[in-house]
Amino acid sequence: MVDIFPSPKNQLASRGWRRICALLASAVLLAPAAGRAQNNKSNQLLNVSYDVARDFYREFNPAFAKTWQAQTGQEPTINMSHGGSSAQVRAVLDGLEADVVTMNQETDITALVKGGLVAPSWRTRLPEHAAPYSSTILFLVRKGNPKGIKDWNDLIKPGVGLIIPNPKTSGNGRYTYLAAWAYALQTNGNNEKAARDFVAKLFKNVPVLDTGGRAATTTFAQRGVGDVLLTFECETSLIKADPALGGDKLDVVVPSRSILAEAPVSVVDKNVDKHGSRALAEAYLKYLFSDEGQELAAQKYYRPRNAAAAAKYASRFPALTLFTIDEVFGGWDQAQKTHFDDGGVFDQIYQP
Secondary structure, three states: OOOOOOOHHHHHHHHHHHHHHHHHHHHHHHHHHHHHHHHOOOOEEEEEEEHHHHHHHHHHHHHHHHHHHHHHOOOOEEEEEEEOHHHHHHHHHOOOOOOEEEOOOHHHHHHHHHOOOOOOOHHHOOHHHHOOEEEOEEEEEEOOOOOOOOOHHHHHOOOOOEEOOOOOOOHHHHHHHHHHHHHHHHOOOOOHHHHHHHHHHHHHOOOOOOOOHHHHHHHHHHOOOOOEEEEEHHHHHHHHOOHHHOHHHEEEEOOOEEEOEEOOEEEOHHHHHHHOOHHHHHHHHHHOOOHHHHHHHHHOOOEEOOHHHHHHOHHHOOOOEEEOHHHHHOOHHHHHHHHHOOOOHHHHHOOO
């Protein structure tokens, strides 16, 4: 017999079951929504970058966020990861879900192309071959330049301690190595053996190889190790301006010639499509080429592409002969294979 009009006791039981069922139904309905909220990264961005760039992006990110919010009404969340450039690339290849990468050498991004994370056309998607600014390698010495350092040939003298980050893990170190090699080539009639011997002597004067440029700065400026720090122009200028790093006790030396260090950038296609963040990531990188982005780069001692910004801040950038990777080494792929791949020239000449 069916109880059409249940007793008060049965009514309470019925209401209890209905409540439980309602709660279960709500849980089923809310779970996908919660998952969507957790996975919705369309307004979040992770920029994986090299360590020396941290000061620039500390200023750039709020400026971009303000512009993006004015245009879209949404406040973006921008996260940063900094480290030695090659180590950063390996982290992305190993699963660090970068939306954009802002590196200091082409091989960093071509490695991501080979890994299936970045489209092969990345160089053509932005102006200036996707490199919004550049730098070069200068020398930072102790106040008064007690070792009398004037050019690259002074760095191989006995008793001169050099601080250079590891070329195997740092773009900073790689540019320094290639700049020294090119200098030796050009001053020895393009003699490859002379260049090899010169760079071998140079690295004999390096007491420790830090993994990245900022770690090398700490070793030199704060720990007081070495007589000369070889690093990006932007880093030497920022150190000089920072009393906490003892900048007033250091001097910058501009060599007769050095290397053009371009800083390429790209969206990480596989990740932005997964996160739904492509619009934000593309706008973020395009803003690097904007008037404000170029102004901020020049303020942080990066050589801007924008002619107006370059003219405005010309006094910050000393004139010197700059040679390119293509001119001296036949491009980054060849330079990487010859000098920095396992078993390459650097491994052959460097003795810890």
